[in-house]
Amino acid sequence: MSRIHVRGGHVVDPACGLSEPRDVYIADGRILAVGEAPAGFTADRTIAAEGQVVAPGLVDTAARLREPGASRKGGIIPEAQAAAAGGITTLAYPPDTRPVMDTPSVVELVHSRCQAAGAARVQPLGALTRNLEGEYLAEMAALRDAGCVAVSDGGHPVANALVLRRAMDYAATFSLPVMLTPEDPALAEGGRVHEGETATRLGLPGQPAATETAAVGQILALVEESGTPIHLGRLSTARAAEMVAEAQRARLPVTADVAIHQLLLTEHNCDEYNTEALVRPPFRTAADRDGLRRAVAEGTISAICSDHQPHDPDAKACPFADSEAGLSGLDTLLPLALRLVDEGLLSLAEAIHRVCLGPARALGLPAGTLAPGSIADIAIIDPRAAWRVTPESLRSRGRNTPFIGWDLAGQATATLVGGRVAHPGNEAEPSRRQL
Amino acid sequence: MxxxxxxxxxxxxxxxxxxxxxxxxxxxxxxxxxxxxxxxxxxxxxxxxxxxxxxxxxxxxxxxxxxxxxxxxxxxxxxxxxxxxxxxxxxxxxxxxxxxxxxxxxxxxxxxxxxxxxxxxxxxxxxxxxxxxxxxxxxxxxxHPTQALLDAFTIRRQKGPLEPLTIAIVGDILHSRVARSQIHALLGLGAGEVRVIAPRTLLPRAIERLGVRVHEDMDAGLEGADVVMMLRLQHERMQGALLPSEGEFFSRYGLTEQRLERTHPEAIVMHPGPVNRGVELDPRVADGPRSVILQQVTNxxxxxxxxxxxxxxxxxxxxxxxxxxxxx
Structure with a gap:
């Protein structure tokens, strides 16, 4: 294992309260020191990071890789490589694969493909219920032994509150964090856009904000009683964020994340039947977006994720009702998070916290920090590297994003996973992103 | 667009x-x-x-x-x-x-x-x-733009320019492509006032942003209207818990001769067809002197x-x- 000296970068490590120019020394896949070189340290490789930000590698709480089950849309290897190129060193892979990650065999497949990729770490999330059907518990202990770090409803909310309560309790028995997507299926009633002006104008069935808040209320009632820690994924309403803040003030063990695009877009991005802006949960009002931004700034929402859902072109090239939800987000998570810094919503350290330490803690992982002794998962970021989002600029197989045409700043110039340079790869890649 | x-x-x-x-x-x-x-x-x-x-x-x-x-x-x-x-x-x-x-x-x-x-x-x-x-x-x-245009055409033929007219659209606004297109066409042609009348379960959110006045009470909504445009009610609306029964809908939102008295004395009655008699319209109104439903078809x-x-x-x-x- 090589010894690496990352030289002259601006180190941002919220876990250590650090944000200043420092050198980083790596050996045997771990951070050896930050600041002064350890006695006798000789580097096999020096990475010049002058003018760049050296941060913990990004941790993404939700990225679909489409394997097994939909390899025309993605694949573990290409998407894990796209993640590494985007500065992401760990991503949580929800269990709604086909077959579902409810048995160790699927988890083992994901692990072996991940190792072959040699890029971002892929952490499979085990299914909370068998086949995600919300009826029977999945074999969570076996899933944990197979390497699942957490369990999740995989975007298929458990409709029966009694089943949900038991699933939460059972997961807690094995210290597995529970990741839930709050949605009341009956209130959604097939509505795929926010029930508001755009839905009315376009004649699309809408889903009210209560689709989310009713589910959050139910989940919080269960947490209040059981004390089981849960993580709420992909909030879309301001009211849900307020409910989480109230629960946190009452010292309930609740964390939450938001998809980065929910902090930037609204229901109006679906105008003219723009299928690229069809996401789940849907984009809501400007007031919701602003409420979510506040909650991120205040720390109620401690994680920002990509909610990466790559698609083949056919999935979006059809009328809205037939179109599939989700956008390709691995390539844009980092620059869009930095955009929140440019907009004055977050400090650089806060932004790094929300995409590194916050999500790592939600997943119960010891990642997201550069503290000596930590695994050397590092993103070296040029925050000023400007690029325009075009289909060709994306490394993910999924080219489906409403951010096409946006001018962004920020990209990972190097990504280290376990002290190994996972990006850029050995083959010289043309710097296709420069404007 | x-x-x-x-x-x-x-x-x-x-x-x-x-x-x-x-x-x-x-x-x-x-x-x-x-x-x-x-x-x-x-x-x-x-x-x-x-x-x-x-x-x-x-x-x-x-x-x-x-x-x-x-x-x-x-x-x-x-x-x-x-x-x-x-x-x-x-x-x-x-x-x-x-x-x-x-x-x-x-x-x-x-x-x-x-x-x-x-x-x-x-x-x-x-x-x-x-x-x-x-x-x-x-x-x-x-x-459903051609339906809305033929409706506007029918109104213009019957009542002249749209500027002074008050037009009420009644019924299942939520599911109606006809209603949405009528609203845009009538307002685009300068209609004085466009109202929508429906129970809250059949009103889409934020419909007032399209420029209409919203009435949940039929009698109030019909007051002084020059044109009453009825919409077709699909039977499956009972299954989705949007309405209790066709009978109750008719009792509150059906157009009867008695309700028609609230409108302007020369008001016309329209419907895109086919009419559910006794659900949206009393047959006497559908076939009565104010009805221009067949002219709509010809137009x-x-x-x-x-x-x-x-x-x-x-x-x-x-x-x-x-x-x-x-x-x-």
């Missing part, structure tokens, strides 16, 4: 009445007026679209609407091809874009599209070859001729002077 207009502001597709300039809306109605005269003659055909091919592409069965489009195209001497997709290839898994490419290869000039999904007509318009036009014959809950042909001729006719000018009739 710029997909409808070409860079010169001419109507290339008709997808919705939303955002259409007032002079364009007026021109469509004026053109329909001149065709209406043709339809009163014994030879009801003009050669404006001779040699052009119009494809009725119906993904949702609708004999009535398709027949009026077919008749309108024939009156303009166009060739008409009816494709009933409800029983055709997309149900066999053929991609909609592939299907369009295949149809375009047959060198047709326009598609008249009816589809159960909101936005389907706009999607097709954005993906057809240059030179091919799309006319929306109803897409999901979104729009539908002239308005669809106008839309086809403007979309396909290049200049899109209303025919001036006597229209050349087809011999024999």
């Amino acid at each position: 710029s997909v409808q207009l070409d860079p010169q502001g001419q109507l290339r597709h008709l997808i919705n009445t939303e955002g259409l300039p007032r002079d364009l809306l007026t021109r469509i109605l004026d053109t329909a007026e001149s065709f209406s005269e043709v339809l009163g003659k014994s030879v009801k055909k003009v050669p404006l679209l001779r040699g052009r091919t119009i494809v009725n592409l119906f993904f949702e069965p609708s004999t009535r609407t398709r027949t009026t489009f077919e008749l309108a195209a024939q009156r303009l001497s166009a060739d008409v091809l009816n494709i009933d997709v409800a029983t055709s290839s997309t149900s066999k898994g053929e991609n909609l874009l592939d299907m369009l490419r295949n149809l375009e290869a047959m060198q047709c000039d326009a598609f008249v599209v009816r589809h159960a999904d909101s936005g389907a007509a706009e999607f097709i318009a954005r993906n057809v070859a240059p030179g091919v036009s799309v006319i929306n014959a109803g897409d999901g809950r979104h729009a 539908g042909i002239a308005v669809r001729m106008a839309v086809m001729s403007i979309v396909l006719g290049g200049q899109g000018e209303a025919p001036t002077g006597p229209i050349e009739e087809v011999a024999g």
Whole structure:
């Protein structure tokens, strides 16, 4: 294992309260020191990071890789490589694969493909219920032994509150964090856009904000009683964020994340039947977006994720009702998070916290920090590297994003996973992103 | 909705009445007026679209609407091809874009599209070859522009200019493409006031942003109205817990002779058809002197001729002077 000296970068490590120019020394896949070189340290490789930000590698709480089950849309290897190129060193892979990650065999497949990729770490999330059907518990202990770090409803909310309560309790028995997507299926009633002006104008069935808040209320009632820690994924309403803040003030063990695009877009991005802006949960009002931004700034929402859902072109090239939800987000998570810094919503350290330490803690992982002794998962970021989002600029197989045409700043110039340079790869890649 | 207009502001597709300039809306109605005269003659055909091919592409069965489009195209001497997709290839898994490419290869000039999904007509318009036009014959809950235009045409014929008129639209606004298109067409033509009347379960959120006044009480909503436009109520609304029964709906929102007394004494009553008698309308009102429901059907042909001729006719000018009739 090589010894690496990352030289002259601006180190941002919220876990250590650090944000200043420092050198980083790596050996045997771990951070050896930050600041002064350890006695006798000789580097096999020096990475010049002058003018760049050296941060913990990004941790993404939700990225679909489409394997097994939909390899025309993605694949573990290409998407894990796209993640590494985007500065992401760990991503949580929800269990709604086909077959579902409810048995160790699927988890083992994901692990072996991940190792072959040699890029971002892929952490499979085990299914909370068998086949995600919300009826029977999945074999969570076996899933944990197979390497699942957490369990999740995989975007298929458990409709029966009694089943949900038991699933939460059972997961807690094995210290597995529970990741839930709050949605009341009956209130959604097939509505795929926010029930508001755009839905009315376009004649699309809408889903009210209560689709989310009713589910959050139910989940919080269960947490209040059981004390089981849960993580709420992909909030879309301001009211849900307020409910989480109230629960946190009452010292309930609740964390939450938001998809980065929910902090930037609204229901109006679906105008003219723009299928690229069809996401789940849907984009809501400007007031919701602003409420979510506040909650991120205040720390109620401690994680920002990509909610990466790559698609083949056919999935979006059809009328809205037939179109599939989700956008390709691995390539844009980092620059869009930095955009929140440019907009004055977050400090650089806060932004790094929300995409590194916050999500790592939600997943119960010891990642997201550069503290000596930590695994050397590092993103070296040029925050000023400007690029325009075009289909060709994306490394993910999924080219489906409403951010096409946006001018962004920020990209990972190097990504280290376990002290190994996972990006850029050995083959010289043309710097296709420069404007 | 710029997909409808070409860079010169001419109507290339008709997808919705939303955002259409007032002079364009007026021109469509004026053109329909001149065709209406043709339809009163014994030879009801003009050669404006001779040699052009119009494809009725119906993904949702609708004999009535398709027949009026077919008749309108024939009156303009166009060739008409009816494709009933409800029983055709997309149900066999053929991609909609592939299907369009295949149809375009047959060198047709326009598609008249009816589809159960909101936005389907706009999607097709954005993906057809240059030179091919799309006319929306109803897409999901979104729009039914020719119905709205024929309604506006009927109102103008019966009541004159729309500026002083108060128009009430009653019934299932939530699921109605007709209501949405009527609102945009009537406001676009300068109607004085447009109201929507429905129970809260059948009112879409933020409907007032479209420029209408919302009434949940039928009697208050009808007060002084010059035009009452009733909507069709689908029977399945009872299953979705939107309404308890057709009987209760009729008791609160059905148009009876008694309720009609609230309106302007010369108010007209309209309905896009087919009427559920005793659900939306008391039969005595449907068949009564205020009803213009059959005139709506007749006007539908002239308005669809106008839309086809403007979309396909290049200049899109209303025919001036006597229209050349087809011999024999």
